[in-house]
Structures are given as C-alpha cells and as structure tokens.
Amino acid sequence: VTTQLPERLRELAGDAPPALSARDLWQTGRRRHRLRVAAALGTAACLVMVTALLGNGAWRSHQPSPAAPPATTSGPMAIPQPLFNPSPWLSGTSSPGRLVALLGSTRDHLPVDSEKNALVGVTAGSQAYHFLDLPGRARDATDAALSPDGLHLAYWVDGPGTDGTSIGQGAVTGVAVLDLVSGAVERHVVLTQHGLAAGTLSWVDPSTVAMTAAPIISRGAGAEMGPLRGYELNLGVTNAYSRVGGQVREVPVTSTLGFAAMVGAHRLRMWNRLDASYLDLRLSEPIRGGAYDGRRHLLAAVAGNPDHSGRTSQALVVGRAVHGRVHLTSIPGARTYANVLTWVDRDHVATVRQTRNGLVYDVVDVRTGARRELTHKPWYAFTVARDALRQATTVPGIEPPHPWNPRWVVGGTLVVLILVGGAVLLLVRRSSRVGR
Amino acid sequence: VSDADDFAEFVAARSGALLRTAYLLTGNHQDAEDLVQTALVKAVPKWGRLREHEPYVRRILVNESVSSWRRGRWRETPVPEVRDEPTPGYDVEQKVVLRRALAQLAPRQRAVIVLRYFDDLTEAQTADALGVAVGTVKSQARDALTRLRTLVPDLDGEPMVSPTGE
Numbered sequence A: 001v002t003t004q005l006p007e008r009l010r011e012l013a014g015d016a017p018p019a020l021s022a023r024d025l026w027q028t029g030r031r032r033h034r035l036r037v038a039a040a041l042g043t044a045a046c047l048v049m050v051t052a053l054l055g056n057g058a059w060r061s062h063q064p065s066p067a068a069p070p071a072t073t074s075g076p077m078a079i080p081q082p083l084f085n086p087s088p089w090l091s092g093t094s095s096p097g098r099l100v101a102l103l104g105s106t107r108d109h110l111p112v113d114s115e116k117n118a119l120v121g122v123t124a125g126s127q128a129y130h131f132l133d134l135p136g137r138a139r140d141a142t143d144a145a146l147s148p149d150g151l152h153l154a155y156w157v158d159g160p161g162t163d164g165t166s167i168g169q170g171a172v173t174g175v176a177v178l179d180l181v182s183g184a185v186e187r188h189v190v191l192t193q194h195g196l197a198a199g200t201l202s203w204v205d206p207s208t209v210a211m212t213a214a215p216i217i218s219r220g221a222g223a224e225m226g227p228l229r230g231y232e233l234n235l236g237v238t239n240a241y242s243r244v245g246g247q248v249r250e251v252p253v254t255s256t257l258g259f260a261a262m263v264g265a266h267r268l269r270m271w272n273r274l275d276a277s278y279l280d281l282r283l284s285e286p287i288r289g290g291a292y293d294g295r296r297h298l299l300a301a302v303a304g305n306p307d308h309s310g311r312t313s314q315a316l317v318v319g320r321a322v323h324g325r326v327h328l329t330s331i332p333g334a335r336t337y338a339n340v341l342t343w344v345d346r347d348h349v350a351t352v353r354q355t356r357n358g359l360v361y362d363v364v365d366v367r368t369g370a371r372r373e374l375t376h377k378p379w380y381a382f383t384v385a386r387d388a389l390r391q392a393t394t395v396p397g398i399e400p401p402h403p404w405n406p407r408w409v410v411g412g413t414l415v416v417l418i419l420v421g422g423a424v425l426l427l428v429r430r431s432s433r434v435g436r
Numbered sequence B: 001v002s003d004a005d006d007f008a009e010f011v012a013a014r015s016g017a018l019l020r021t022a023y024l025l026t027g028n029h030q031d032a033e034d035l036v037q038t039a040l041v042k043a044v045p046k047w048g049r050l051r052e053h054e055p056y057v058r059r060i061l062v063n064e065s066v067s068s069w070r071r072g073r074w075r076e077t078p079v080p081e082v083r084d085e086p087t088p089g090y091d092v093e094q095k096v097v098l099r100r101a102l103a104q105l106a107p108r109q110r111a112v113i114v115l116r117y118f119d120d121l122t123e124a125q126t127a128d129a130l131g132v133a134v135g136t137v138k139s140q141a142r143d144a145l146t147r148l149r150t151l152v153p154d155l156d157g158e159p160m161v162s163p164t165g166e
Helices: A004-013 A025-061 A386-391 A406-432 B003-026 B029-049 B053-070 B092-104 B107-117 B123-130 B134-151
Strands: A079-081 A099-108 A114-123 A129-132 A144-146 A152-157 A174-179 A185-189 A196-205 A208-218 A229-234 A241-245 A253-255 A260-263 A267-271 A278-283 A287-293 A298-303 A316-322 A339-345 A348-355 A358-365 A371-378 A382-384 A394-396
Touching: A004 B003, A004 B092, A004 B107, A025 A406, A025 B003, A025 B029, A079 A099, A079 A371, A099 A129, A099 A144, A114 A152, A144 A196, A152 A196, A174 A208, A241 A267, A253 A260, A267 A287, A278 A298, A339 A386, A348 A371, A371 A382, A382 A386, B003 B029, B003 B053, B003 B107, B029 B053, B053 B107, B053 B123, B092 B107, B092 B134, B107 B123, B107 B134, B123 B134
Parallel strands: A079 A394, A253 A287, A287 A339
Antiparallel strands: A099 A114, A099 A382, A114 A129, A144 A152, A152 A174, A174 A185, A196 A208, A208 A229, A229 A241, A260 A267, A267 A278, A287 A298, A298 A316, A298 A339, A339 A348, A348 A358, A358 A371
C-alpha cells in the first residue's frame, strides 16, 4: 500500500451524494425517541405485570386458605366433605402433622419427571394438602396405610437382600413407619435373600402394623414364591417383627382383637399377639372384606359370593359369632359396597363404595341399610383415618391451592417476552425508516 | 439558538462530509444517505447534552455501518454508480477497483481504513469511535492494508505513512 491511499479515498468519496434528500430529521429523531421511551416503559410495565402475576400466583398458591382452622394433633377428627384432587405441583413434606385422610395422586417434578403413585396427606383440622416425602419407599409397591389416629404412616421399603445384592424388581424388604408429626422414620426389615412380594398393609391398633407378604425363594426364569404370611410390627421397637399368621389370603379385614386374615375361603382367623394363639370363625359365605367387633362378636362384611354370572354381589352382610360360626345375612335395603372399614357404633358401620366418579365413604345403619355420606372424592383412591370414621362427623371441605404449572409459567413468560420484544423491535424498525 | 436550529445548522454544514464517509463505508448512494440519516436521527435525543457533535455522530455512523453489514442489510452494489466525470489523471476503473476492494474488507477493517486514512483520525480517536482498543485498531489496520495491497495492486510503492504522523 502506498501513500496514494488517502488521495484515492478522497477521489472515491467525491462520488458521494452531495446532500441529504430527507427532511425533518429532528422531528423524526424526537418521535423515535418518544417511541423508544414508550416501548421501554411498556416493556417494563409488562415485565412488572408478569412478575407481579407470577409472584401473586405463587404466593397465593402456598398460602393456606384464610378460613382454614389450625392443625390438630389430638382430639376428635372431623372428615372434610368433600375431599379434592390435589394439584401435581403441591409442596412435599415428611412431617405434615396428623392426617385425617390419605390420597393417591400424580406428582410432577421439573423438568419433565412425574411420580405416578405419589401420596398426599390431608392434615387434620387445617385441611392442608401436602405430598408426602417417604424416605426409602419401594418403587413398585406403593401401598401405604394410615394409622387409626392419623399420626403414623406405614409404607413398603426396598433395599439389598441379606447377601448384599439387590432384590428383584417389584420386591420389598419390609415396612417403614413415618411419624407424621416429627418426620422420624422407623424401618422394620424382614431378613430375606431375595426380598418379599408385598401383600397388604393395615393397622391393628395405633401402635401395631400388620402386613401380609410372601418371601421370594428364587428369582429369574424359575422364580418361586413362598406362601403369603402375616406379620406384625410394633412401633418403638425398631426392626422388630413377628410372624403371626400362617398361610393367609389377601382379604382386607380389621378386628378389634388383633391381626385378622382369611384362611381359605370361609375361615376368618384372628391372632392373639401375646401368645400367638388364634381364634377361628367359620363364615357362612366368602367375604371380600369386613370389620369384626370382638366385644360384641359382630362381623360386618361385603359378601364375596359369585352370582350366576360369576360376579360377586358385593352386598352388605352382617352376622354374630356363635360357637365359632358366623351366619351372615344381607342388610335390607343396602346396595353395593367395596368394603366395610370399621364399626362406628353398635348399629352403624363405615363403608366405602365405588361410583362412576370415584370413591364414596358412608355410614350405614346395619338394621335398615340407610346410609349417610361422609365424604367423597373423584378419580384417585383415598383412605380416611379410622378414628375419624368412628367419630363420623364432617366439616365442609376446603379446596387446596392449585399452584400454576411451572412449565406453563416459564413457557408463557417466554411467549410474553418474545411478543413484547417483537413489538418493540417492530416499532423501533418502523420508526428508523427515515425519509425512505 | 434552540437545539433544533443548532441541529439544522450542523446538518447543513457537515452532512456533506458525513455522506462522503458513509459512501466509503457503504459503497452506494442510497445506503450512504440511510446511514447518515440514521446516525443523525439517533443523535437527536442527546443533542442538547453534547459538547462536540461530530465525533458522536461519527461514532454512531461507523458502528451503525458495522452492525448493518453484520445484519446483511447492506451489500456491495455490483454495478458502478460513478456520476461525476473522472478526475483528470484518475481513472474511473481505479475507483471501481478501490470501491470493490473496500467492500471486500471486513466491516470493522473498512471502518478503520476510512477513519484513519480518509477522516484523518488518530488511532486513539479511531478506537474511541469504534469502541475498541487501540491495539485492535492497529491490528485491523495492518490486516486491512495487507488485504488492500492484494486487491488493489496499483496502491503498492512506498511504505504507508500515517496521515497524522503516528
């Protein structure tokens, strides 16, 4: 390059247009400045509005309803009527306090994970809904049982077998009991090499969990399982369990006498936990589930006899134990039920039935079959603490908050920002076309 | 004198010089006019607060030029648009060659060449106008001159002397 460059550039610049053809540059500049200020203010206002909306939504979604009474840890529990399906974005906790009800639901996690069989607790008194964080919960056995007083929750846990290797898919190693007030967890592990096939979980009394489970003898192609047996776990004695039942059937039966299970189609067996002796009652017909009042020797149950089409009638039946036999008779006027949960008083039982819209809990008069609805909830299954069923009082249900789906919030915010940004860009570009 | 009047006086006095700089940066009349108008319009909101107007307008001019080239808004015009009669001793073809050579430089290199060797700015003033470090101006100028030497062979000869003596 030579010293000619400045000269050559000047020569070339001589071809430039002699003067500007546009007028009103000052006015255009002022107008464009005002537009920019307005666009900036508009964008800021939009952002403030979106932030305020999001903040308000998030705040409101985490606030208890102003009408909510305080949580209770003792005394009578009233049943919320109705119960509500919770949002999948509720907060989670291991210490929600005393629960009046336990709901099944789906829980969503960011970014895309979801937990199909999550559990939601409804706190007694306050009716706050929370997902329950259950440490060590088995992935494939998602049943759980709420204690009668609503203070503990029993659930299946998994882990390694006695040889230190992983137990098979779907297997469990025992039961954990969560203290719902303190969040403390007691683990009760049944020592097996390959784990247990989970059966049912129930509470005999406020400090005793009963479970049925079958030991897995071998895994793989020739997998083999032992017979279903009954176990009892006692709170406060960590990792202690006793095998109380021999071969049992998975029929949900509660008894005031202790661990109860069906042995064969017609025999209801109730174990005495002190000496492992048992009382057998021979039933006049098979049952799908029921509740035995040991003080009055009364069994209320749902009949399990198949009709001519092969379907069970699911009628409500009741009978008194006399000399080891129970003759069950249908309750007049009673319709179809799924199970009898507990005796409420000498003439009433708490029942659950399935409707097209979900589960309904009732109190049924065993003399007339007349029933009064306690509570209901659509879709997912739920259970109510047995003490609350025994008291059979209801309060108006308070709908839980429905936090916004964060995915929609993030997506919506992005869309709003893109739209606002696009509008601003459009305004600025339009205003910058000066004199064209 | 109001800001508007002051602005009008500035446009009347300096728009010609700005158009020449813009023409070297863009390579055609339309884009040069657009560039100067855009720079002047953008300078309006701060006009009353500026002590020196021309450096500010020129800074907007060159930066708008660089960003417009990056956005693909301006492209080299393939057909020569030489309106004036060629200066005696200076061939029209040489103008076309130089303009095309400038168009083949990177936008910032072209801005450095125009500011340094047409507007006679120092390296520091050029760096300030472009918002880059002085070292960047030096390297961009060196690379641009190397490229121009290839693209415009008749520019070779004696080593380049900085117009400001730096």
